[in-house]
Amino acid sequence: MIVTKQKPMEELLEIIKPYKKVAIMGCGGCATVYETGGRRQVSELASKLGNVVVSGVIPRLCSIEMVKTKMPREIEGTAAIIVLSCGIGVQTVAEFLSEKVVIPGLDTFFMGRREDNFFVEFCLGCGNCILHTTGGICPIARCPKSMLNGPCGGVYDGKCETDRTRDCAWMLIYSKLKSQTKLHLIRSAAAPKDFIKIAHTRKIGGAK
Protein backbone atom coordinates (compact mmCIF):
# COMPACT_ATOMS: atom_id res chain seq x y z
CA MET A 1 0.00 0.00 0.00
CA ILE A 2 0.98 3.62 -0.36
CA VAL A 3 1.24 5.05 3.13
CA THR A 4 -0.25 8.50 3.73
CA LYS A 5 -1.01 10.66 6.76
CA GLN A 6 -3.43 13.55 7.14
CA LYS A 7 -1.81 16.97 7.06
CA PRO A 8 -1.96 18.83 10.38
CA MET A 9 -5.28 20.72 10.60
CA GLU A 10 -3.60 24.13 11.11
CA GLU A 11 -1.56 23.65 7.94
CA LEU A 12 -4.65 22.63 5.95
CA LEU A 13 -6.69 25.58 7.29
CA GLU A 14 -3.92 27.94 6.26
CA ILE A 15 -3.83 26.49 2.74
CA ILE A 16 -7.62 26.71 2.20
CA LYS A 17 -7.99 30.19 3.72
CA PRO A 18 -8.39 31.99 0.37
CA TYR A 19 -11.31 29.75 -0.73
CA LYS A 20 -14.90 30.32 0.39
CA LYS A 21 -16.16 26.99 -0.88
CA VAL A 22 -14.22 23.78 -1.23
CA ALA A 23 -14.79 20.19 -2.29
CA ILE A 24 -13.25 17.06 -0.77
CA MET A 25 -12.42 13.93 -2.76
CA GLY A 26 -11.26 10.77 -1.07
CA CYS A 27 -9.81 7.59 -2.60
CA GLY A 28 -11.17 4.05 -2.34
CA GLY A 29 -7.68 2.51 -2.56
CA CYS A 30 -4.79 2.65 -0.11
CA ALA A 31 -6.12 5.78 1.64
CA THR A 32 -9.38 3.97 2.46
CA VAL A 33 -7.61 0.85 3.76
CA TYR A 34 -5.31 2.90 5.96
CA GLU A 35 -8.11 5.26 7.02
CA THR A 36 -6.65 8.51 5.77
CA GLY A 37 -8.91 9.22 2.79
CA GLY A 38 -11.94 6.91 2.98
CA ARG A 39 -15.63 7.79 3.41
CA ARG A 40 -15.34 8.39 7.11
CA GLN A 41 -12.30 10.67 6.89
CA VAL A 42 -13.92 12.65 4.07
CA SER A 43 -17.10 13.30 6.08
CA GLU A 44 -15.18 14.03 9.29
CA LEU A 45 -13.08 16.64 7.51
CA ALA A 46 -16.18 18.09 5.82
CA SER A 47 -17.91 18.63 9.15
CA LYS A 48 -14.80 20.22 10.67
CA LEU A 49 -14.36 22.68 7.82
CA GLY A 50 -18.02 23.69 7.38
CA ASN A 51 -17.62 25.25 3.91
CA VAL A 52 -17.63 22.03 1.91
CA VAL A 53 -20.13 22.06 -0.93
CA VAL A 54 -19.47 18.63 -2.35
CA SER A 55 -17.59 15.57 -1.18
CA GLY A 56 -17.15 11.96 -2.17
CA VAL A 57 -14.85 9.02 -2.67
CA ILE A 58 -13.68 7.77 -6.05
CA PRO A 59 -12.61 4.09 -6.14
CA ARG A 60 -9.07 4.78 -7.41
CA LEU A 61 -7.79 8.31 -7.76
CA CYS A 62 -4.63 7.02 -9.42
CA SER A 63 -6.72 5.96 -12.42
CA ILE A 64 -7.31 8.73 -14.92
CA GLU A 65 -10.34 6.83 -16.30
CA MET A 66 -12.00 6.59 -12.90
CA VAL A 67 -11.35 10.23 -12.16
CA LYS A 68 -12.92 11.17 -15.52
CA THR A 69 -16.02 9.01 -15.16
CA LYS A 70 -16.72 9.21 -11.43
CA MET A 71 -16.06 12.86 -10.59
CA PRO A 72 -19.36 14.40 -9.37
CA ARG A 73 -20.76 17.22 -11.54
CA GLU A 74 -21.26 19.50 -8.50
CA ILE A 75 -17.48 19.91 -8.38
CA GLU A 76 -17.97 22.69 -10.96
CA GLY A 77 -19.28 25.03 -8.26
CA THR A 78 -16.03 25.09 -6.28
CA ALA A 79 -12.71 26.76 -6.87
CA ALA A 80 -10.64 24.41 -4.73
CA ILE A 81 -10.64 20.67 -4.10
CA ILE A 82 -8.99 18.99 -1.17
CA VAL A 83 -7.81 15.54 -2.25
CA LEU A 84 -7.38 12.85 0.37
CA SER A 85 -5.08 10.45 -1.44
CA CYS A 86 -1.44 9.90 -2.23
CA GLY A 87 0.42 12.30 -4.49
CA ILE A 88 -0.56 10.29 -7.56
CA GLY A 89 -4.27 10.86 -6.87
CA VAL A 90 -3.73 14.56 -6.21
CA GLN A 91 -1.91 14.98 -9.52
CA THR A 92 -4.47 12.96 -11.46
CA VAL A 93 -7.31 15.15 -10.15
CA ALA A 94 -5.25 18.29 -10.86
CA GLU A 95 -4.73 17.21 -14.44
CA PHE A 96 -8.38 16.38 -15.04
CA LEU A 97 -9.71 19.58 -13.41
CA SER A 98 -7.03 21.80 -14.87
CA GLU A 99 -8.76 25.09 -14.08
CA LYS A 100 -9.17 24.31 -10.37
CA VAL A 101 -6.84 24.60 -7.42
CA VAL A 102 -6.07 21.17 -6.04
CA ILE A 103 -4.92 20.87 -2.42
CA PRO A 104 -3.24 17.80 -0.97
CA GLY A 105 -5.04 16.87 2.24
CA LEU A 106 -2.51 14.14 3.00
CA ASP A 107 1.26 13.79 3.09
CA THR A 108 2.52 10.80 1.10
CA PHE A 109 5.31 8.70 2.56
CA PHE A 110 6.18 5.36 1.02
CA MET A 111 5.21 1.89 -0.12
CA GLY A 112 4.83 -0.18 2.98
CA ARG A 113 2.45 -1.85 5.38
CA ARG A 114 1.02 -1.55 8.85
CA GLU A 115 2.89 -3.20 11.73
CA ASP A 116 1.23 -2.68 15.12
CA ASN A 117 1.11 1.08 15.61
CA PHE A 118 3.51 1.90 12.80
CA PHE A 119 3.65 1.99 9.06
CA VAL A 120 6.87 0.46 7.79
CA GLU A 121 8.52 0.91 4.40
CA PHE A 122 9.02 -2.30 2.44
CA CYS A 123 9.70 -1.33 -1.16
CA LEU A 124 11.60 1.51 -2.80
CA GLY A 125 10.49 0.67 -6.32
CA CYS A 126 14.06 0.25 -7.52
CA GLY A 127 13.05 -1.41 -10.77
CA ASN A 128 15.19 -4.51 -10.34
CA CYS A 129 13.85 -6.86 -7.69
CA ILE A 130 16.41 -9.06 -5.93
CA LEU A 131 14.17 -10.52 -3.22
CA HIS A 132 14.81 -14.09 -4.43
CA THR A 133 18.47 -13.66 -3.42
CA THR A 134 17.90 -12.08 -0.01
CA GLY A 135 15.45 -14.41 1.68
CA GLY A 136 12.47 -12.24 0.75
CA ILE A 137 13.81 -9.33 2.80
CA CYS A 138 14.64 -6.13 0.90
CA PRO A 139 17.97 -4.53 1.88
CA ILE A 140 17.33 -1.61 -0.46
CA ALA A 141 14.15 -0.49 1.32
CA ARG A 142 14.85 -1.83 4.80
CA CYS A 143 18.49 -0.78 5.23
CA PRO A 144 18.93 3.02 5.50
CA LYS A 145 22.16 2.71 3.50
CA SER A 146 20.63 0.28 0.97
CA MET A 147 23.64 -1.98 1.48
CA LEU A 148 23.84 -4.75 -1.11
CA ASN A 149 26.69 -6.82 0.31
CA GLY A 150 26.01 -7.38 3.98
CA PRO A 151 25.58 -5.43 7.20
CA CYS A 152 27.52 -2.23 7.88
CA GLY A 153 29.50 -1.61 11.06
CA GLY A 154 26.51 0.00 12.75
CA VAL A 155 24.71 -3.08 14.04
CA TYR A 156 23.90 -2.98 17.76
CA ASP A 157 22.65 -6.34 19.01
CA GLY A 158 21.03 -7.00 15.66
CA LYS A 159 19.50 -3.51 15.52
CA CYS A 160 20.18 -0.56 13.21
CA GLU A 161 22.44 2.35 14.17
CA THR A 162 19.83 4.80 12.92
CA ASP A 163 16.98 3.34 15.00
CA ARG A 164 17.71 0.84 17.70
CA THR A 165 14.12 -0.41 17.65
CA ARG A 166 14.52 -1.63 14.08
CA ASP A 167 16.08 -4.95 13.11
CA CYS A 168 19.12 -4.72 10.83
CA ALA A 169 17.82 -5.93 7.46
CA TRP A 170 21.11 -7.71 6.74
CA MET A 171 21.08 -9.60 10.03
CA LEU A 172 17.54 -10.76 9.16
CA ILE A 173 18.71 -11.77 5.67
CA TYR A 174 21.68 -13.64 7.12
CA SER A 175 19.57 -15.56 9.67
CA LYS A 176 16.93 -16.46 7.12
CA LEU A 177 19.39 -17.70 4.50
CA LYS A 178 21.41 -19.56 7.10
CA SER A 179 18.31 -21.38 8.31
CA GLN A 180 17.48 -22.23 4.69
CA THR A 181 21.13 -23.31 4.08
CA LYS A 182 21.23 -20.81 1.24
CA LEU A 183 24.07 -18.54 2.37
CA HIS A 184 25.73 -19.08 -1.02
CA LEU A 185 23.21 -16.56 -2.37
CA ILE A 186 25.05 -13.71 -0.63
CA ARG A 187 28.62 -14.95 -1.05
CA SER A 188 29.30 -13.28 -4.37
CA ALA A 189 29.53 -9.51 -4.55
CA ALA A 190 26.48 -7.62 -5.75
CA ALA A 191 27.34 -5.06 -8.42
CA PRO A 192 26.55 -1.36 -7.97
CA LYS A 193 22.89 -0.48 -8.44
CA ASP A 194 21.77 0.80 -11.83
CA PHE A 195 20.26 4.15 -11.00
CA ILE A 196 19.04 4.62 -14.54
CA LYS A 197 16.18 2.43 -13.33
CA ILE A 198 15.75 4.37 -10.09
CA ALA A 199 16.42 8.02 -10.89
CA HIS A 200 13.56 10.48 -11.18
CA THR A 201 11.50 10.82 -13.25
CA ARG A 202 10.57 7.34 -14.19
CA LYS A 203 8.35 6.13 -16.99
CA ILE A 204 8.21 2.54 -18.22
CA GLY A 205 6.54 0.85 -21.14
CA GLY A 206 4.13 -2.09 -21.00
CA ALA A 207 0.93 -0.54 -19.61
CA LYS A 208 -2.16 -2.21 -21.14
Add this chain to the structure above:
Amino acid sequence: MSFSNLMRSIESKKFTITGEIDPPKGANRKVVVHQAKLLKGNVVAANVTDNPLGIMLMGGLACCAIMQNEVGLEAVYQVTCRDRNRIALQSDILGAAALGIRNVLALTGDHPSLGDHPQAKPVFDLDSVQLTAMLRKMVGEKTDLAGNKLNVAPEMHIGVALSPGLSPIEPEIIKLEKKIKAGAEFAQTQVVYDIKVMEKLKDAIAHLDIPVLVGIAPLKSIGMAKFMAKNVPGVVIPKEIMEKLEKSKNIKETTIEITAELLRDIKEIGFAGAHIMPVGMEDAVGEIIKRSGVRG
Protein backbone atom coordinates in the same frame (compact mmCIF):
# COMPACT_ATOMS: atom_id res chain seq x y z
CA MET B 1 54.92 -3.96 -5.92
CA SER B 2 54.50 -1.58 -3.05
CA PHE B 3 53.57 2.05 -3.52
CA SER B 4 53.63 2.99 0.15
CA ASN B 5 55.62 2.72 3.36
CA LEU B 6 52.57 1.13 4.96
CA MET B 7 52.49 -1.71 2.44
CA ARG B 8 56.26 -2.18 2.56
CA SER B 9 56.05 -2.49 6.35
CA ILE B 10 53.23 -5.03 6.14
CA GLU B 11 55.04 -7.04 3.48
CA SER B 12 58.25 -7.08 5.52
CA LYS B 13 56.20 -8.93 8.21
CA LYS B 14 57.19 -6.32 10.78
CA PHE B 15 54.52 -5.57 13.37
CA THR B 16 52.94 -2.56 11.65
CA ILE B 17 51.36 0.31 13.52
CA THR B 18 49.13 2.96 11.99
CA GLY B 19 47.65 6.00 13.70
CA GLU B 20 44.74 8.27 13.01
CA ILE B 21 44.10 11.97 12.98
CA ASP B 22 40.80 13.82 13.37
CA PRO B 23 40.27 16.68 10.92
CA PRO B 24 39.36 20.00 12.53
CA LYS B 25 35.94 21.64 12.74
CA GLY B 26 37.09 24.66 10.83
CA ALA B 27 39.79 25.64 8.41
CA ASN B 28 42.67 25.49 10.89
CA ARG B 29 45.42 23.45 9.26
CA LYS B 30 47.57 23.72 12.38
CA VAL B 31 45.28 21.16 14.03
CA VAL B 32 46.27 18.66 11.35
CA VAL B 33 49.95 19.53 11.53
CA HIS B 34 49.96 19.31 15.33
CA GLN B 35 48.44 15.82 15.48
CA ALA B 36 50.59 14.57 12.62
CA LYS B 37 53.79 15.80 14.27
CA LEU B 38 52.97 13.92 17.45
CA LEU B 39 52.37 10.72 15.50
CA LYS B 40 55.33 10.98 13.12
CA GLY B 41 58.10 8.57 13.97
CA ASN B 42 55.72 6.44 16.03
CA VAL B 43 53.46 5.13 13.29
CA VAL B 44 54.21 4.20 9.69
CA ALA B 45 51.11 6.01 8.41
CA ALA B 46 48.05 7.74 9.78
CA ASN B 47 44.43 7.47 8.69
CA VAL B 48 42.47 10.61 8.07
CA THR B 49 38.78 10.19 8.82
CA ASP B 50 35.96 11.20 6.46
CA ASN B 51 33.45 13.21 8.49
CA PRO B 52 33.10 10.43 11.08
CA LEU B 53 29.58 9.81 12.42
CA GLY B 54 28.42 12.26 9.77
CA ILE B 55 29.86 15.18 11.70
CA MET B 56 31.00 17.82 9.20
CA LEU B 57 34.76 18.51 9.47
CA MET B 58 37.57 19.55 7.14
CA GLY B 59 37.76 17.24 4.11
CA GLY B 60 40.08 14.26 4.38
CA LEU B 61 41.81 14.81 1.08
CA ALA B 62 43.09 18.25 2.13
CA CYS B 63 44.18 16.88 5.51
CA CYS B 64 46.07 14.02 3.86
CA ALA B 65 47.91 16.46 1.60
CA ILE B 66 48.78 18.78 4.50
CA MET B 67 49.99 15.86 6.59
CA GLN B 68 52.16 14.38 3.85
CA ASN B 69 53.55 17.62 2.46
CA GLU B 70 54.10 19.61 5.65
CA VAL B 71 54.89 16.89 8.18
CA GLY B 72 56.08 14.02 6.02
CA LEU B 73 53.73 11.51 7.62
CA GLU B 74 52.18 9.06 5.16
CA ALA B 75 48.40 9.14 4.89
CA VAL B 76 45.70 6.51 4.71
CA TYR B 77 42.87 8.36 3.00
CA GLN B 78 39.55 7.17 4.43
CA VAL B 79 36.80 7.34 1.87
CA THR B 80 33.13 6.76 2.63
CA CYS B 81 30.11 6.39 0.37
CA ARG B 82 27.89 8.58 2.54
CA ASP B 83 28.39 11.92 0.83
CA ARG B 84 29.68 11.15 -2.66
CA ASN B 85 28.37 9.16 -5.58
CA ARG B 86 30.59 7.05 -7.85
CA ILE B 87 31.52 10.06 -9.98
CA ALA B 88 32.69 12.20 -7.05
CA LEU B 89 34.49 9.27 -5.40
CA GLN B 90 36.52 8.42 -8.49
CA SER B 91 37.24 12.06 -9.16
CA ASP B 92 38.59 12.53 -5.62
CA ILE B 93 40.66 9.36 -5.89
CA LEU B 94 42.36 10.68 -9.02
CA GLY B 95 43.04 13.94 -7.21
CA ALA B 96 44.39 12.08 -4.19
CA ALA B 97 46.73 10.03 -6.37
CA ALA B 98 47.97 13.19 -8.08
CA LEU B 99 48.68 14.67 -4.63
CA GLY B 100 50.80 11.65 -3.74
CA ILE B 101 48.38 9.72 -1.55
CA ARG B 102 49.22 6.03 -1.71
CA ASN B 103 46.80 4.32 0.70
CA VAL B 104 43.02 4.42 0.75
CA LEU B 105 40.57 2.85 3.18
CA ALA B 106 37.24 1.98 1.55
CA LEU B 107 34.28 2.41 3.88
CA THR B 108 30.50 2.58 3.59
CA GLY B 109 30.32 5.38 6.18
CA ASP B 110 28.08 6.25 9.09
CA HIS B 111 24.53 7.33 8.36
CA PRO B 112 24.04 11.13 8.38
CA SER B 113 21.21 10.78 10.91
CA LEU B 114 23.92 10.20 13.56
CA GLY B 115 25.76 13.44 12.83
CA ASP B 116 25.39 17.18 13.13
CA HIS B 117 23.51 17.57 9.85
CA PRO B 118 20.86 14.86 10.23
CA GLN B 119 18.67 16.47 7.54
CA ALA B 120 21.30 15.82 4.84
CA LYS B 121 20.46 13.55 1.92
CA PRO B 122 22.36 10.28 2.35
CA VAL B 123 24.10 9.18 -0.85
CA PHE B 124 25.21 5.54 -0.51
CA ASP B 125 25.42 5.10 -4.27
CA LEU B 126 27.92 2.31 -3.55
CA ASP B 127 28.68 0.19 -0.50
CA SER B 128 32.14 -0.68 0.81
CA VAL B 129 32.44 -3.87 -1.25
CA GLN B 130 31.52 -2.07 -4.45
CA LEU B 131 33.83 0.83 -3.57
CA THR B 132 36.70 -1.63 -3.07
CA ALA B 133 36.02 -3.21 -6.46
CA MET B 134 35.86 0.20 -8.12
CA LEU B 135 39.21 1.25 -6.61
CA ARG B 136 40.78 -2.03 -7.70
CA LYS B 137 39.54 -1.43 -11.22
CA MET B 138 41.08 2.06 -11.24
CA VAL B 139 44.43 0.87 -9.88
CA GLY B 140 44.63 -2.54 -11.54
CA GLU B 141 42.80 -2.23 -14.83
CA LYS B 142 43.63 1.47 -15.20
CA THR B 143 40.06 2.34 -16.14
CA ASP B 144 37.19 4.06 -14.39
CA LEU B 145 34.11 2.16 -13.27
CA ALA B 146 32.48 2.67 -16.67
CA GLY B 147 35.52 1.16 -18.41
CA ASN B 148 37.01 4.39 -19.77
CA LYS B 149 40.79 4.42 -19.86
CA LEU B 150 42.65 6.60 -17.33
CA ASN B 151 45.68 8.39 -18.78
CA VAL B 152 47.57 7.77 -15.54
CA ALA B 153 46.07 5.25 -13.14
CA PRO B 154 46.20 5.89 -9.39
CA GLU B 155 48.88 3.92 -7.55
CA MET B 156 47.28 3.10 -4.24
CA HIS B 157 46.91 0.30 -1.77
CA ILE B 158 43.36 -0.51 -0.83
CA GLY B 159 42.36 -1.19 2.73
CA VAL B 160 39.00 -2.11 4.21
CA ALA B 161 37.37 -2.07 7.62
CA LEU B 162 36.37 -5.02 9.74
CA SER B 163 33.99 -5.07 12.72
CA PRO B 164 35.16 -7.85 15.04
CA GLY B 165 32.34 -7.24 17.50
CA LEU B 166 29.47 -8.19 15.21
CA SER B 167 27.57 -11.09 16.68
CA PRO B 168 27.27 -13.53 15.03
CA ILE B 169 30.43 -12.65 13.14
CA GLU B 170 29.72 -14.80 10.07
CA PRO B 171 27.98 -12.10 7.98
CA GLU B 172 30.96 -9.81 8.60
CA ILE B 173 33.35 -12.54 7.46
CA ILE B 174 31.27 -13.19 4.34
CA LYS B 175 31.54 -9.48 3.61
CA LEU B 176 35.31 -9.50 4.25
CA GLU B 177 35.66 -12.41 1.82
CA LYS B 178 33.88 -10.32 -0.79
CA LYS B 179 36.15 -7.35 -0.06
CA ILE B 180 39.26 -9.52 -0.47
CA LYS B 181 37.94 -10.92 -3.72
CA ALA B 182 37.21 -7.36 -4.85
CA GLY B 183 40.84 -6.41 -4.25
CA ALA B 184 41.37 -5.41 -0.62
CA GLU B 185 45.02 -5.66 0.47
CA PHE B 186 44.80 -4.92 4.18
CA ALA B 187 42.15 -4.49 6.85
CA GLN B 188 41.89 -2.24 9.89
CA THR B 189 39.38 -3.11 12.57
CA GLN B 190 36.98 -1.25 14.78
CA VAL B 191 38.34 -0.80 18.33
CA VAL B 192 38.74 -3.95 20.40
CA TYR B 193 39.43 -4.06 24.14
CA ASP B 194 38.60 -7.69 24.77
CA ILE B 195 41.27 -10.30 24.10
CA LYS B 196 38.53 -12.93 23.65
CA VAL B 197 37.12 -10.89 20.77
CA MET B 198 40.62 -10.73 19.24
CA GLU B 199 41.07 -14.49 19.53
CA LYS B 200 37.65 -15.15 18.03
CA LEU B 201 38.48 -12.85 15.15
CA LYS B 202 41.79 -14.58 14.54
CA ASP B 203 39.97 -17.92 14.25
CA ALA B 204 37.28 -16.47 12.02
CA ILE B 205 39.82 -15.15 9.49
CA ALA B 206 42.25 -18.07 9.68
CA HIS B 207 41.26 -19.20 6.17
CA LEU B 208 41.80 -15.74 4.68
CA ASP B 209 44.97 -14.20 3.34
CA ILE B 210 44.75 -10.60 4.46
CA PRO B 211 46.92 -8.64 6.91
CA VAL B 212 44.78 -7.27 9.72
CA LEU B 213 45.66 -4.26 11.88
CA VAL B 214 43.57 -4.43 15.04
CA GLY B 215 42.05 -1.16 16.20
CA ILE B 216 42.68 0.22 19.66
CA ALA B 217 41.92 3.58 21.25
CA PRO B 218 43.32 4.70 24.61
CA LEU B 219 40.50 5.25 27.09
CA LYS B 220 41.29 8.72 28.35
CA SER B 221 38.51 8.75 30.95
CA ILE B 222 35.95 6.48 32.60
CA GLY B 223 33.30 8.53 30.84
CA MET B 224 34.84 7.72 27.48
CA ALA B 225 34.96 4.01 28.34
CA LYS B 226 31.28 4.01 29.27
CA PHE B 227 30.40 6.01 26.17
CA MET B 228 32.26 3.61 23.88
CA ALA B 229 30.67 0.54 25.44
CA LYS B 230 27.22 2.07 25.06
CA ASN B 231 27.51 3.80 21.69
CA VAL B 232 30.06 2.03 19.53
CA PRO B 233 28.51 -1.11 18.04
CA GLY B 234 30.12 -4.35 19.12
CA VAL B 235 32.55 -2.76 21.60
CA VAL B 236 32.93 -4.67 24.83
CA ILE B 237 35.17 -3.30 27.59
CA PRO B 238 36.18 -6.11 29.93
CA LYS B 239 35.54 -5.73 33.66
CA GLU B 240 39.25 -5.82 34.50
CA ILE B 241 39.91 -2.77 32.32
CA MET B 242 37.00 -0.86 33.86
CA GLU B 243 38.23 -1.74 37.35
CA LYS B 244 41.75 -0.61 36.56
CA LEU B 245 40.42 2.73 35.35
CA GLU B 246 38.08 3.16 38.31
CA LYS B 247 40.82 2.42 40.84
CA SER B 248 43.38 4.58 39.07
CA LYS B 249 44.88 7.67 40.68
CA ASN B 250 46.48 8.66 37.38
CA ILE B 251 44.16 7.88 34.49
CA LYS B 252 46.62 8.81 31.76
CA GLU B 253 49.28 6.53 33.19
CA THR B 254 46.78 3.68 33.62
CA THR B 255 45.49 4.11 30.08
CA ILE B 256 49.00 4.01 28.66
CA GLU B 257 49.56 0.77 30.56
CA ILE B 258 46.22 -0.78 29.42
CA THR B 259 46.78 0.20 25.80
CA ALA B 260 50.38 -1.07 25.82
CA GLU B 261 49.12 -4.40 27.09
CA LEU B 262 46.50 -4.55 24.34
CA LEU B 263 49.27 -3.93 21.80
CA ARG B 264 51.24 -6.85 23.23
CA ASP B 265 48.12 -9.05 23.03
CA ILE B 266 47.56 -8.12 19.40
CA LYS B 267 51.12 -9.03 18.52
CA GLU B 268 51.08 -12.27 20.52
CA ILE B 269 47.86 -13.47 18.92
CA GLY B 270 49.63 -13.02 15.60
CA PHE B 271 47.98 -10.11 13.85
CA ALA B 272 49.95 -8.13 11.27
CA GLY B 273 49.75 -4.99 13.35
CA ALA B 274 47.64 -2.46 15.17
CA HIS B 275 45.74 0.67 14.31
CA ILE B 276 45.84 3.24 17.12
CA MET B 277 43.08 5.82 17.21
CA PRO B 278 44.46 8.29 19.75
CA VAL B 279 41.30 10.47 20.03
CA GLY B 280 43.10 13.34 21.74
CA MET B 281 45.95 11.32 23.23
CA GLU B 282 48.37 11.73 20.33
CA ASP B 283 51.07 12.79 22.79
CA ALA B 284 50.89 9.37 24.50
CA VAL B 285 51.19 7.19 21.39
CA GLY B 286 54.99 7.09 21.48
CA GLU B 287 55.02 6.05 25.12
CA ILE B 288 52.32 3.39 24.58
CA ILE B 289 54.34 1.77 21.80
CA LYS B 290 57.61 2.03 23.71
CA ARG B 291 56.13 0.45 26.82
CA SER B 292 54.46 -2.37 24.90
CA GLY B 293 57.79 -3.54 23.60
CA VAL B 294 56.18 -4.69 20.35
CA ARG B 295 58.93 -3.06 18.35
CA GLY B 296 61.70 -4.68 20.37
